[in-house]
Amino acid sequence: MKSHSSTLLAEVRSFRQNHPDVRYVDLIALDIPGHFYGKRYPVEMLEKVAAGSPLKLPQNAVLLGVQGGLFKIGDYCFNDGDPDANRRLVPGTLKPVNWESQPLGQMLITSDGTEAPIEFEPREVLAKVLERLQHQGIHPVVAFELEFYLFDKQLENGLPQFARDPLSGDADDQPNLHIERLSRFSDVLDDMAQTAKDQGIDITVITAEIGPGQFEINFGHCDDGLRAADWAALFCRSTRGVALKHGYRASFMAKPYLQFPGSGMHVHVSLYDAAGNNLLAAHQQQPLRHAVAGCLELLPHCMPIFSPNHNAFRRLGGTVNAATRASWGFEDRDACVRIPESDPRNLRIEHRLASADANPYLVLAAILVGLEHGLDAKREPIAPLNEDRNSGTDFPVEMLDAVRAMQQQPILRDKLGAEFVDVYCENKRQDHLAFQQEIHAREYRWFL
Template identity: 75%
Template sequence: MRIVGEANVDSLCSDLLAEVRAFRAQHPQVRHVDLISLDIPGHFYGKRYPVELLEKVAAGSTFRLPQNCVLLGAQGGMFEIGRYCFNDGDPDARRRLVPGTLKPVGWEAQPLGQMLITSEGTEAPIVFEPREVLARVLARLRGKGIHPVVAFELEFYLFAAQLSEGLPQFPRDPLTGDADDQPNMHIERVSRFSVVLDEMVETARAQGIDATTITAERGPGQFEINFGHLANALRAADWAALFCRSTRGVALKHGYRASFMAKPYLQHAGSGMHVHVSLYDEAGDNLLAVGRQLALRHAVAGCLELLPHCMPVFAPNHNALRRYRGAVWAGWGFEDRNACLRIPESDRHNLRIEHRLAGADANPYLVLATILCGMEAGLERQCEPEENPVGGLVFPQEMIEAVHAMQHRPELREGLGAEFVDVYCENKRQDHLAFMQDIGANEYRWYL
């Protein structure tokens, strides 16, 4: 458990109070701030807080929310999970403000702010809170002299704001009014949708996110926006989470719907979360380049060994699992975008792994924590990656099978925490059972 010392608490409160007061001076029209945190399925929960009361929290007043907010299912309901939810009285748990994350919200009709909150660093962290899970992994790596540098890339689709009979519709070209239904990677698509895309980037930057390049992807209405590399890996995951929220908000403001759904169209490319990870020592040397890149091979081997047991994190729902059917080569390679572990061409200092397996709707804190556990295990065992088999590694493509593979893997129970793994797997199991309660149109058409 990492508890902030008294001297550090005083310094942190002083810095937070200065941050809140500076924000109020710069944005006097803002009356409320959304205090938000990511739950297990990757949705934000929290409270809309009067900005004047935020000063009290920054000064050290206790701020609490129900502990079980973290355990909500994909549709927002609560499941009975072990001793939690319906068996624990739904207790409150302390949260703290995350310094440096108080920013204006530019996509709402009224002036608003937002700020991240977390149980990480409190006297009783929630062991299954995604941000806390990643913080524990990073703390363990720091104890071993390992410092990750991380960059996320997120793909997403634009749709028309309104669904038609529950189905997504192609976005309309703002110049011609035609449906943008042609899959291509042409720069002209970026130009045609530049008004909304540029505002997405500028809004992300207003949140403190180093959003960089914009790319038109292969699917109709599909784009990718990249972020800069960060030595603060926890903040890198914060950026990915906050970007999803701001991008959806900006899209709605412009009459579109932005979605990070992993496989919205069966016939078109899915959307991925690509994570670039380098590992450095205390002196700033790239550990992956040690010994003629031997350490790189060890890290790759560890990721590949754990990969079949991590699918509930990389593909957290039924739709996300659709993205892999016949579309992903679960192997590794240099400059190979077909491989789920790609080694981009780079110099010795920037040598890194690009982990391409996760869907865009995965939880960024948990994705990064899981990747780092794989790299850590490989470095410790110093194992060599096997030659890529024909068709790549076999991994579970059904949720119950995937959950079973994750729950009983010792490296994940040790690396992510046994309590977290049990809670997470039960959350996914319950989501699966809830999903199976619906009878779809195909079922009636085929079997009625």
């Protein structure tokens, strides 16, 4: 513990020396809907925390709804006295922020690794899954891919507007994959990439996607699942900030335009033993087939994680490469679980169903539980799409159905934690009901 504190203290002191103009640091963590909450600390107080002083925030901050409000979930929020819970600093995440008007730093905090971790904190849920796999001799290597849209900074009657092409000044309203779009938007994209690297995020490929103003960023393969999810979470925060600085809005909303493709979160996962052997490639890739079967079996019960809001369900069965059933295939982007072509050393699955605004910690946790279940159960999967284009099993396409399917699934309750499953499902149910309470103008046009 002393060594851990000394390492953190050295990190904070080094940061202060390299960034003497920074007076405050945002200490941040991801809540259940995937938003950051936290506190802004004077940097000298951060040094005290790094040296061992307690760091406490309200436990129920994790339970915030999409709009930031609290829901009554069991005894939480209104019958528990709103207690504080210990957090700790995540080593290696103290970085400068360059998108604010004043010099600032930020650092991740978490309850995992404390004496009393919060059972429903997303990072803690993933930490438990990774720890269990490690005890089984399974070591995941993970890479995220995130799609997002750029919009004009100004909304019109509350609606997003196409991003302006910096070269022509016209709206970038044409769907295409042209590489020239990367050049035209290079100022903001280059700043996003460099800012991500400054945050310690290993980003690799940048792609102009099909939707107007839509792009994709790939991250490097990482042998630390928590760090891989940290990268995805931090990238969303920095990208939104950089976009505003350049006069745009960046959004990871799942389906901002009905007529154009939605934005997804694709997750590549391979599994290795302690000697570095790819577990999925053993015995003529039989474990790969078992892992796929486990993923597909649990996928219909994980839909509130993969599609965490009303809009995310709109993306399913959309214009391009968005599955409508739980399916798999080799080199097939219509499948929920795609097997990219690779050598045995790099054999992996690509899970393509989650929306870009899903919580990366929970998405990865759900995928890993599916893989774990498949390796344990050793069942054969359904036919791949390469053999049968109609292959697949149905999954819920409405939130309340999805919540019921998740809450009653015994494997998820065991592997993700029953307390987490109950809290998460109730949070999603309450958010969905709150969303339905507003009468849309369309209802007046149709029914008045």
